[in-house]
Amino acid sequence: MKTFTLKYLKINLIILGTFCFSSTFSQENEELITNKNNEKAELNMDAVFNRPTLGFDKIPVTLGGYLEANTMYRIEEGITEGLSFQARRLTIFMAASISDRIKFLTEIEFEDGGKEVAIEFAALDVAFHPLFNFRGGIVMNPIGAFNENHDGPKWEFVERPDVSVNMLAATQSNAGFGAYGKTYSGNWIFGYEAYLTNGFNSKIISNEQDKTYLPAYKEGEDIFEDNFSGKAMFSGKLAIKNRNIGEIGLSYMGGVYNKFEDDDEEVEDKARVDVLAIDWNTTIRATGTYIVGEAAWVWVQTPDTYTQQYGNKQQGVFMDIVQPAYKRKIFEWEDATFNLAVRFDYVDWNVGKFTETNTNIGDQIIAITPALSFRPTPKTVFRINYRYEWQKDILNNPAEKAATWYLGFSSYF
Amino acid sequence: MNIYLLASLLLFPLLFSCEVLGPAEPEDYELLDGPVEDLTMAEIKRFIEGDVAFNDQIFTVETGLGPIFTGTSCVSCHAGDGKGHPFVKFTRFGQSFPGVNNYLNQGGPQLQNKAIPGYEPEILPSGAPHSSLVAPIVTGLGFLDAVSDQDIIDMSDPDDLDGDGISGRVHWNTRPDYVSDRPGTITLDGKYISRFGKKARVYDLLHQTADAYNQDIGITSYFEPYDTYSGDKLNPEIDRQTISDVVFYLKTLKAPIPRDQDNPDVIAGKALFQNIQCASCHKPTLETGYSPIEAISFKEFHPYTDLLLHDMGPELDDGYTEGYAYSNEWRTAPLWGIGLSKDSQGGQYYLLHDGRARSIEEAILYHGGEAENSKNMYQGLDQNEKSQLLKFIESL
Numbered sequence: 003m004k005t006f007t008l009k010y011l012k013i014n015l016i017i018l019g020t021f022c023f024s025s026t027f028s029q030e031n032e033e034l035i036t037n038k039n040n041e042k043a044e045l046n047m048d049a050v051f052n053r054p055t056l057g058f059d060k061i062p063v064t065l066g067g068y069l070e071a072n073t074m075y076r077i078e079e080g081i082t083e084g085l086s087f088q089a090r091r092l093t094i095f096m097a098a099s100i101s102d103r104i105k106f107l108t109e110i111e112f113e114d115g116g117k118e119v120a121i122e123f124a125a126l127d128v129a130f131h132p133l134f135n136f137r138g139g140i141v142m143n144p145i146g147a148f149n150e151n152h153d154g155p156k157w158e159f160v161e162r163p164d165v166s167v168n169m170l171a172a173t174q175s176n177a178g179f180g181a182y183g184k185t186y187s188g189n190w191i192f193g194y195e196a197y198l199t200n201g202f203n204s205k206i207i208s209n210e211q212d213k214t215y216l217p218a219y220k221e222g223e224d225i226f227e228d229n230f231s232g233k234a235m236f237s238g239k240l241a242i243k244n245r246n247i248g249e250i251g252l253s254y255m256g257g258v259y260n261k262f263e264d265d266d267e268e269v270e271d272k273a274r275v276d277v278l279a280i281d282w283n284t285t286i287r288a289t290g291t292y293i294v295g296e297a298a299w300v301w302v303q304t305p306d307t308y309t310q311q312y313g314n315k316q317q318g319v320f321m322d323i324v325q326p327a328y329k330r331k332i333f334e335w336e337d338a339t340f341n342l343a344v345r346f347d348y349v350d351w352n353v354g355k356f357t358e359t360n361t362n363i364g365d366q367i368i369a370i371t372p373a374l375s376f377r378p379t380p381k382t383v384f385r386i387n388y389r390y391e392w393q394k395d396i397l398n399n400p401a402e403k404a405a406t407w408y409l410g411f412s413s414y415f
Numbered sequence: 416m417n418i419y420l421l422a423s424l425l426l427f428p429l430l431f432s433c434e435v436l437g438p439a440e441p442e443d444y445e446l447l448d449g450p451v452e453d454l455t456m457a458e459i460k461r462f463i464e465g466d467v468a469f470n471d472q473i474f475t476v477e478t479g480l481g482p483i484f485t486g487t488s489c490v491s492c493h494a495g496d497g498k499g500h501p502f503v504k505f506t507r508f509g510q511s512f513p514g515v516n517n518y519l520n521q522g523g524p525q526l527q528n529k530a531i532p533g534y535e536p537e538i539l540p541s542g543a544p545h546s547s548l549v550a551p552i553v554t555g556l557g558f559l560d561a562v563s564d565q566d567i568i569d570m571s572d573p574d575d576l577d578g579d580g581i582s583g584r585v586h587w588n589t590r591p592d593y594v595s596d597r598p599g600t601i602t603l604d605g606k607y608i609s610r611f612g613k614k615a616r617v618y619d620l621l622h623q624t625a626d627a628y629n630q631d632i633g634i635t636s637y638f639e640p641y642d643t644y645s646g647d648k649l650n651p652e653i654d655r656q657t658i659s660d661v662v663f664y665l666k667t668l669k670a671p672i673p674r675d676q677d678n679p680d681v682i683a684g685k686a687l688f689q690n691i692q693c694a695s696c697h698k699p700t701l702e703t704g705y706s707p708i709e710a711i712s713f714k715e716f717h718p719y720t721d722l723l724l725h726d727m728g729p730e731l732d733d734g735y736t737e738g739y740a741y742s743n744e745w746r747t748a749p750l751w752g753i754g755l756s757k758d759s760q761g762g763q764y765y766l767l768h769d770g771r772a773r774s775i776e777e778a779i780l781y782h783g784g785e786a787e788n789s790k791n792m793y794q795g796l797d798q799n800e801k802s803q804l805l806k807f808i809e810s811l
Contacts (some may be wrong), residue, residue, distance in 0.1 A: 056681075075436075076437075077436055077437025077438065077439060078438075079438055079439060079440060080437070080438060080440020080441065100569075181567065195551070201710065204476065204532070205475075206474040207532075208475040208477070208480070208531070209473075210473045210476055210493065211473070212473040212487055212488065251544075260532060269533050270532045270533040271532075273532070288680075304532070305532050307528075307529060307530050307532070307536045308530070308532060309484075309486075309487060309503075309529045309533065310502055310531060311486075311487055311491060356500075356501070356502040358438045358501045358502045358504065359500075359501050359502060359765075361761060361763070363502075364761070377787060395495055396418035396758065397500045397502075397759065397761040398761040398762065398764065399495075399758055399759060399760075399761055399762060400493065403437075404437065405416060405436065405438060406436030406439065407436075
């Protein structure tokens, strides 16, 4: 316990440290952090179309994508498996303007050297009115900040945020349809999205992670064809942005996740999963500091006679602070930029107390990742990350510590 | 500016203490897991196979969990090979005298009190005698397994011929057909010496492992093919190789390494432990006989148990028993590794068979029956001596 608080103190020091550096490098350029888009009338939810390679104006079909690769050196409780090289993912986008008001976009991701190929997104958009656009196909569920805005080159970190990928299920997309829209008034922008899609399945409460784990739904069979529960899942988001202040989004998704009926016979009690998320992003004008994050809560119904191994409530948060530190011409790159950044991660997969002992259930992680990134151009990022994490098992035993060094790049093409 | 950049880059990790590259490795004596020394390379490979099955194989609805169960994996109850947390403790019920369990047709002996969605777990029949059990440490079991039957008989003193108030009985019990003899197996009226489990009900580690998969997780096997829910004989949900690897893993887990053995308090405590009869049951030193695993063959080791059943008095008598033990009898709990049990019980102590004792001292004060004298002597110690004794036990 004592060491745990000590570590927190150290975390504070680091965060403090970051701010100190921020003031040293004030009034630096904002433009070059690609995952900030405050100037334009864009919201986080516009990210699928806000990609540098995609232009709808001239050619009917465009092709683009990004590649992410890195080396990694991880030390877990003093033990390392050595240096490993990872080509994490290759993602290809293809977009087509079918007519003025109809466009198609797909995003296909190859992970693990092609072993996993996933259609992350494949939707037809029809624009009826700025406030009402139809979208159908395989759509991304609009939850939190990261799921819809997950391209590697937009971030200063090799790892994706814990809350987004290890508690929520980014990148999460499902077959379904719905609508989205946007409206402006002065400095204010307001947007919404609302979809009905296939939902989760029972893997979320019976999986090899031995914990309630939304990403496990992807191991289900035919998830793009079959709706496991037979009930549609709703997902929706409201976002509001002031061009001078920043953006805040509130998102929700939920529905029945289990197969409660088989052959028209009731075989289980209906069980729901509900997820709520808040996300935010802003750029502090004076310093050019970019801040982005999301907090999320998950509620999962399980039978009382199941095991507390699988929790009913989860919560998590991540926040990135990115400080452009140094910008100048290097070689032919006019605005090559160095950024200092830090990420804070926290997830508790099982919020609550053991009924047997009335003591806290553990199953949580805290991590802090200082980073240095170099962007020769906004489309490409080279990054060095050092992630230090404290992970507690379900029993709330003393935290296991691990440190990981990353050196990697990610680039649109 | 470049210098700031460089400095900040180097500074970040430094702020995390001097562990620039990463957290330091815990010392061997701080951990319970890990193999015994001097295994051959082939044996290490087998150990690792078993390690993976024991620690990483989580059972899900699809891989056969339940339908009724008490835990989802070995590791869920034996985290880090240490004592289990009470949140996964389970109940056994149905037998109050040596001999038979009268509740076998009502779900006995083990209460599978959890069920996968869509199924109902078992409920304790009202009035049934029962005990709840917290999982014990599983380290060093290969050594305990290799103690010869004759050695166990030699430690027993069922009629207290030496008059020290401590008897100690061998648990002569029946055993399943699938287990095999140890070198020098001794039988009595067709019964065998069983030695694992809190009532020493279990014959050997194969018996324990096959039983655990079946009763704890709801996994049928070649050895234990009957489903705990339906009572039907089903296809194996785990293969024989995996079970055999897990048995090998359990046999070759190292013995816990004591700490602080040079501390004067610990040395004084060790002497007191001897003087006040604790060591009459918690035998400090045993020897193994022959084992095909060279590293545990003919070795001296320090488990602090005699593997015998003792009458522990009315306080620890739950009215429930197994095999041919009486309900007031428990197998002497090995004390090795006890000082590390907090690391697998969420930072707290949950001692004795059901986790009721929240400290080592409390565990001692629950002792009665054959240990009544010994406990009284403990209570007669002065404060300093008590703390020396406790320090010694914590160092194990």
